[in-house]
Amino acid sequence: MSSYDRRKFIRTATITGVGLGLAGRASSLFAGTPATPGKRVGIIGLDTSHSVEFSKMLNAVNADPAYNGFKVTAAYVQGSKDITSSLEMVPGNLAKIKELGIEIVDSIAALLEKTDVILLESNDGRVHLEQALPVFKAGKRVFIDKPIAASLADTRAIFKAAEKYKVPVFSSSALRFIDSIQQVAQGKIGKVTGADVYTPSPTEKTHPDLFWYGIHGVEMLFALMGTGCHRVTRITSEDMDVVTGVWKDGRIGTLRGVRKGPYGFGGHAFGEKGIAPIGDFSSYQPLVLQITAFFQTGIPPVKPEETIEMMAFMEAADESKKKKGATVTMNV
CATH class of the missing domain: 3.40.50.720 (NAD(P)-binding Rossmann-like Domain)
Structure with missing residues (x-):
């Protein structure tokens, strides 16, 4: 740990x-x-x-x-x-x-x-x-x-x-529902052309590396970029990971997973109309609002296809690590 x-x-x-x-x-x-x-x-x-x-x-x-x-x-x-x-x-x-x-x-x-x-x-x-x-x-x-x-x-x-x-x-x-991400999702900077996010990423031996905590940053990245990632490359050191995803339309998103040093959540989203800073976590309320709305309506706010792709992204990152940073094609 x-x-x-x-x-x-x-x-x-x-x-x-x-x-x-x-x-x-x-x-x-x-x-x-x-x-x-x-x-x-x-x-x-x-x-x-x-x-x-x-x-x-x-x-x-x-x-x-x-x-x-x-x-x-x-x-x-x-x-x-x-x-x-x-x-x-x-x-x-x-x-x-x-x-x-x-x-x-x-x-x-x-x-x-x-x-x-x-x-x-x-x-x-x-x-x-x-x-x-x-x-x-x-x-x-x-x-x-x-x-x-x-x-x-x-x-x-x-x-x-x-x-x-x-x-x-x-x-x-x-983290998917923090205000800065939702503003981007609602078109604040136009079409998102890329995103860089960072997240704490401690690991647990029973789970693939990013599954345990880095998933928070993965959720942020996919909330900004949407689905369509198909190639993943991971550079890793004892204290940090940098995972780069290439989307099918040529866009690039990166995830920095921090295991040692100051920690927090954040990043930047790049769009056709501007660049938006992505802020830190502040409250569970936005998530709880989404959960109770889902309980009421039965309509999931996150599609299964996106969740499946995020898991494929994290497994591909683990495979890239095993292959010493080689690019891996996602299994979606």
């Missing part, structure tokens, strides 16, 4: 706003109106801070009306079975979830009986396919937190199963 500490980053990137960061204070802050039928949210996996932060946002007394009344009512603890950094987070997160009055159940089956939609929050992408299958079979809409899986093969299997059971699903990093 690199000198980056995922939990240290989460503590640094503190959420601001009423009702957030207030664990341990009066429970009345989160004693809002009980969820109505159809609005009950279940959580799978308490090995990530997202489970707590999303619950605080949805269950606050003065929760944003744009959340459409969705509230977390039950949670299943099991996430990763063997990643130490994830397992160490469970006791603290479990205590905070209980403080919010959220029921703890002993199985995914029990969770599905008590809830209407699912936040699959397990930190370990390797368990996502196994945990998502019963959700699909139950016909419940599900958001799968990043990474959607720990391999391209499992990613394809997840979407194939969702299609089989006709259940909407999507996966995303919160």
Whole structure:
């Protein structure tokens, strides 16, 4: 594991706003109106801070009306079975979830009986396919937190199963929805001709390098560039990676993954009408708004094809590393 500490980053990137960061204070802050039928949210996996932060946002007394009344009512603890950094987070997160009055159940089956939609929050992408299958079979809409899986093969299997059971699903990093990226997506600089982004990129031995944390930057890059990448080259050192993607229309996008030194998220997008700086992370709210809109409508804000291509991009980057920086054609 690199000198980056995922939990240290989460503590640094503190959420601001009423009702957030207030664990341990009066429970009345989160004693809002009980969820109505159809609005009950279940959580799978308490090995990530997202489970707590999303619950605080949805269950606050003065929760944003744009959340459409969705509230977390039950949670299943099991996430990763063997990643130490994830397992160490469970006791603290479990205590905070209980403080919010959220029921703890002993199985995914029990969770599905008590809830209407699912936040699959397990930190370990390797368990996502196994945990998502019963959700699909139950016909419940599900958001799968990043990474959607720990391999391209499992990613394809997840979407194939969702299609089989006709259940909407999507996966995303919160970084995709930061304001500076959304402004570019809405045409601020015209057609995007290229992009350079940077991201913290600590690694975890159970996942391909970029899948564990660098995926945040990959989401940023693809949110700016869109699909169509077909060639990937990765230059790597002990402390840093630079991954270059060439799109089929000739555009170039780069990702700098930082494992040591000052960290943050950012970059620049280049367009026909200007150059836009890409800002840092500030809040989970834009992502939670997208999730609750998805729960309400069943329309995923990120298409399966884009998520699949991002996973192919990261696998190609790993293959390029193994080949000492050779260019790799993506398997999409």
